[in-house]
Amino acid sequence: MTTTAEIQTPLAIDLERETATFLQELSDVQSDLLSVLHLKRQQMVANDLEAMQQTAESEQALVERLDNLRDSRKVLLENARGKGLPADSLHSLAKVFTDGESSELAQKAHNAKDAMRHIQNETLTNFVLAQQTVLHLSQLLQIIATGGKIKPTYEAENASNQGGTLVDQDA
Template structure:
């Protein structure tokens, strides 16, 4: 009877871990999906030059950051509790691997999906960064054109010879 008493808490404990990890991964997946959608919209606005819409993304981004921070805090709490119980607590993946094989199958898939979505988020963020950098370069060039009246400044001097075509290769220069 004492064996059954010790087995039941272990089973409910592993089920508890399975449920808690599953809930965390579900929340994370939802936030990641929302963030991917937002980054796509933002990229489209940047590419279309609709800069007035960018301010509207700020509020949504802040809300998503708060949700991601909440997922991070839950992850840290979960791993801390696992560490206190002597379970592997280096990552959600290592904690999942510590569960019985019958209970970790769906979780392993969810962990891998979260990892893939995280990598996709990195790619989308990098793409948006590149679009913003190109926009800044373009705007900088436009400002320079406006400031100089469209005239190019001589590269090697201000003499008349520097402004004439072929000045570097002509013998007369």
């Protein structure tokens, strides 16, 4: 494994600075996204459509920032690969700069990974809430459309007339 002493060239120091900057920007976007997801869930519960539309605009801006960060991450890892440094993940790259897991950069990379899992959970929670709302509205529409009288799938009183009419009944 490459150690800090082996990579203390000006190019590696620039790469370390770029990694630190990237991780800070990622942390900022993740924090903002978690706030927006929480706000969005509150708005969904309150059925505040106007506020949800405004939140959707903020959410879209964050998605664009994440897209830009994804592109930056790709370039950063390609630069690391070109310098012979680990380029499979930001966490492995960050560990190189300060020798190990306890480094500040490695910790930031680990925190970013944890934050992404938290964002996935929040997104799933919002999705389930939205799906439950759609299901509830669908059931309400069905009740309105049928006047509250839902025809049973199987009728006990007409069970004898349910099949076998070509074989069992004389025409």
